Each structure stands twice: as structure tokens, then as C-alpha cells.
Amino acid sequence: MTQYRLQPTADRRWWLTLFGVTAVVLALPALLLPVVPVRTVSDRVVLGSQEGWNIPLDMSCRPSTDALMEGWRCGDVLAQTMNVEGGTDPERTLRRMMRAMAFVPPPADAEILREGPARMIIDDSTRSVGMSLEGSGENEGLTMVVVLTGPGGQVAPMADTVWQEYTGRELPEIVREAIQAPSYGGGGGLRIPFEPQVVPA
Known part of the structure; x- marks a missing residue:
């Protein structure tokens, strides 16, 4: 007759x-994290694409x-940028790219600040x-899009820098204030309180 033997139980120790x-072994990385120096990586911000049209x-x-x-x-500001094939309507292109980058479309009644292109x-x-x-010129048909997301006080200076690169002019103070402390219009969209006029240089 066959006999079955159970393996001896392992010792509690x-x-x-x-x-x-x-x-x-599992806790070692967490224990070493405070004593290991953190290497901060920073690159120069380039709008557009690394190859091709960029600023x-x-x-x-x-x-x-x-x-x-x-990006x-x-x-606290996330800056995302890309070049896209420009459509016939620059405002619709901007709205679509904002929806693609922020995953939420901007309000339909949000006003658009325009200055040249x-x-x-x-x-x-x-x-x-x-x-x-x-x-x-050689970038005809392309649209460079930048979306800045974060607290208004930190977004405003960066938006001013980008706007200066785009237009050669600073953002009007009233627009900087609208970014820093937004005021809502009746339909939930943000209202830019004026339509800037382009003054020939």
C-alpha cells in the first residue's frame, strides 16, 4: 500500500x-530617496516643434x-506646444487645438484676442x-499653438512672453489682469473686456 508523507512544516523563524x-528590499528605495541627490533637468523652452518651425x-x-x-x-504651469496644419479659420484651429491639449473645449462664448496673425x-x-x-513665408499653412495651464498669477507672465514673441508687443495690462483674476461673462465664458486695435508702427 502506498504511503503519503506530508512535508515538514517550515519553522516560524x-x-x-x-x-x-x-x-x-521593498522599503530600501523609499529609505534612500531623502539622501540621494536629485538631479534637476531643465531645457530651453522652444515653441512649435524641435525640427522645423520653432521659436x-x-x-x-x-x-x-x-x-x-x-511640453x-x-x-505650476504646464506649457504644451505643437505645429499643426492651419485651416482656413485660425480661430477654429485654436479652439480645436485647445480642446486637444486640455481635453475640454473652451467655452463657445469665450472671446478671442486678435492681433495680426x-x-x-x-x-x-x-x-x-x-x-x-x-x-x-516658408511656414505658410502651418499654425503654431501654445496652451499654458496653471494658476493665473504664474500663467500671465509666461503668456506675455509668448505674446511678445508672436506679435512683438506686450500683452495689454487689462488682458494680463483678466488672466490673473478672471471675470466671468453671463454664459460662463471669460470675457476679454476690449477688442484691441492694431496700430501701424
């Missing part, structure tokens, strides 16, 4: 040792790993400012 060693800014930020397209993390939409629902520039 063996199990405690196994769990102890496993806990130390380098005079600022350095950390490359963003959570952006689906080219940087500048403090540049456009801007302030969307307070996502704390975003979208700007676009229509290409000319």
Missing part, C-alpha cells in the same frame, strides 16, 4: 526572516512627462490660455 528581508524662448523649464505633445513644466483665448474653466500664430 524562516517565515519571519523571509518577510523581514522582503520588507527591507525659442529665453527661459528654461523642466521637460514635461505628462504632456502628450511637446514643459515651469513651476496671432490669436488668444482665455479659458478659466480649465485655467488655460491658448495662443496661436499663423505661419507665413
Whole structure:
């Protein structure tokens, strides 16, 4: 007749040792994190694409790993940028790219700031400012889009820098204030309190 023998049970000390060693191995990275120096990586912010049409800014930020397209993390501000094939309507192109980058379309009644080939939409629902520039010359048919998302006080200076690169002019003070402390219109969209006139230089 066949006899079956059970394996001897493991000693309690063996199990405690196994769990102890496993806990130390798993906790070691968390324990070493405070003493290991952190290497900060920062790159120069470049609007558009790295290859092709681009505008380098005079600022350095950390490359963003959570952006689906080219992006940087500048403090609490996420800056995303890309070049797209421009359509016949620059305002619709900007709205579509803001929807693609922020995953939420800007309000239909949000007003658009226009100056030459540049456009801007302030969307307070996502704390975003979208700007676009229509290409000319060898960049004809392209649109450079930048979407800045974050607290208004940090977005406003960066938006001013981008707007200066796009138009050669600073943002009007009233628009900077609208970015920093937005006021809502009746339909929920952000109202830019004026329509700027382009003054020939």
C-alpha cells in the first residue's frame, strides 16, 4: 500500500526572516530617496516643434512627462506646444487645438484676442490660455499653438512672453489682469473686456 508523507512544516523563524528581508528590499528605495541627490533637468523652452518651425524662448523649464505633445513644466504651469496644419479659420484651429491639449473645449462664448496673425483665448474653466500664430513665408499653412495651464498669477507672465514673441508687443495690462483674476461673462465664458486695435508702427 502506498504511503503519503506530508512535508515538514517550515519553522516560524524562516517565515519571519523571509518577510523581514522582503520588507527591507521593498522599503530600501523609499529609505534612500531623502539622501540621494536629485538631479534637476531643465531645457530651453522652444515653441512649435524641435525640427522645423520653432521659436525659442529665453527661459528654461523642466521637460514635461505628462504632456502628450511637446511640453514643459515651469513651476505650476504646464506649457504644451505643437505645429499643426492651419485651416482656413485660425480661430477654429485654436479652439480645436485647445480642446486637444486640455481635453475640454473652451467655452463657445469665450472671446478671442486678435492681433495680426496671432490669436488668444482665455479659458478659466480649465485655467488655460491658448495662443496661436499663423505661419507665413516658408511656414505658410502651418499654425503654431501654445496652451499654458496653471494658476493665473504664474500663467500671465509666461503668456506675455509668448505674446511678445508672436506679435512683438506686450500683452495689454487689462488682458494680463483678466488672466490673473478672471471675470466671468453671463454664459460662463471669460470675457476679454476690449477688442484691441492694431496700430501701424
